[in-house]
Amino acid sequence: MASREGGDGTMRFNNDATGEQTAAGTSEGGDASDLVGGLDIALTPEAQDAINHQLRRLYSGILSEPTPDRFAQLLADLSKVEGGKS
Amino acid sequence: MSTAQHDVDGLQHDLARLIPNLRAFARSLCGSADQADDLVQETLVKAWNSRASFQPGSNLKAWLFTILRNAFLSERRKRKWEVQDVDGIGAGMLCVRAAQHGHMDMIDFEKAFATLPADQKEALLLIGAEGFSYDEAALMCGCALGTMKSRVNRARTRLARELGLDAASYDILDPHIGTGQLTA
Numbered sequence: 054m055a056s057r058e059g060g061d062g063t064m065r066f067n068n069d070a071t072g073e074q075t076a077a078g079t080s081e082g083g084d085a086s087d088l089v090g091g092l093d094i095a096l097t098p099e100a101q102d103a104i105n106h107q108l109r110r111l112y113s114g115i116l117s118e119p120t121p122d123r124f125a126q127l128l129a130d131l132s133k134v135e136g137g138k139s
Numbered sequence: 140m141s142t143a144q145h146d147v148d149g150l151q152h153d154l155a156r157l158i159p160n161l162r163a164f165a166r167s168l169c170g171s172a173d174q175a176d177d178l179v180q181e182t183l184v185k186a187w188n189s190r191a192s193f194q195p196g197s198n199l200k201a202w203l204f205t206i207l208r209n210a211f212l213s214e215r216r217k218r219k220w221e222v223q224d225v226d227g228i229g230a231g232m233l234c235v236r237a238a239q240h241g242h243m244d245m246i247d248f249e250k251a252f253a254t255l256p257a258d259q260k261e262a263l264l265l266i267g268a269e270g271f272s273y274d275e276a277a278l279m280c281g282c283a284l285g286t287m288k289s290r291v292n293r294a295r296t297r298l299a300r301e302l303g304l305d306a307a308s309y310d311i312l313d314p315h316i317g318t319g320q321l322t323a
Contacts, residue, residue, distance in 0.1 A: 096296060096304070097304075100304035101295065101299075103302070104295050104298050108248070109267070112264070115163035115166050115167065116160065116162075117159075118162070120155075120159060125155070127183060131183070
């Protein structure tokens with residue numbers, strides 16, 4: 054499902070468009086997770102599978118929810134306001 | 140003009156198609172349906188307003204997800220969202236409470252996931268749920284490839300521990316840990 058759409062396999066983001074520049078480390082906050090991560094261990098394949106499976110189940114549950122009408126309306130409004138100007 | 144109109148329609152269509160993914164990512168990240176949908180709305184508006192800077196042919200989903208996660212982090216800094224703001228602290232308290240019950244496996248996956256620090260949640264969602272490559276995810280999050288791998292690893296390890304899935308690996312990796320502690 055990995056979506057590679059760039060022909061050369063690279064992605065170039067214009068970060069101006071993302072509202073905020075996130076230099077590496079912006080969100081790290083000292084990485085308190087090191088306390089936990091210090092215990093890095095190799096999980097059994099079974100444990101990995103179980104986690105992957107549950108994660109996807111949780112995620113796909115949300116994915117399959119119907120999209121609220123507000124979003125269709127929002128897109129329609131956006132296209133009206135600026136449509137055709139680009 | 141017709142080309143421009145075609146682009147507009149195409150982008151509208153692509154945005155609409157990706158809304159379920161944006162909602163799922165946002166919800167998993169911030170844990171609240173209302174906040175998540177506000178984030179998605181903000182993302183769509185930002186994406187639309189800066190669509191001229193999107194390079195056609197590059198990965199639209201990655202671009203949108205990057206906008207969303209940046210909006211999330213920015214919002215979190217502004218508003219100090221409750222659980223996420225104290226990441227480790229809130230999560231730690233939950234862990235302690237669960238440990239006192241002595242049944243880590245009673246915590247369901249969703250609860251365990253909610254206790255992860257935001258950077259680990261994000262990493263696991265991008266890699267494990269959305270199927271982005273480590274390279275893509277690292278680029279999206281503005282971190283090194285190794286950092287991204289480490290976050291995913293930590294997230295999985297922590298979930299496994301909280302869900303009681305990792306006993307076997309402790310057993311294998313460190314036979315000196317008394318097996319008596321591992322109530323099978």
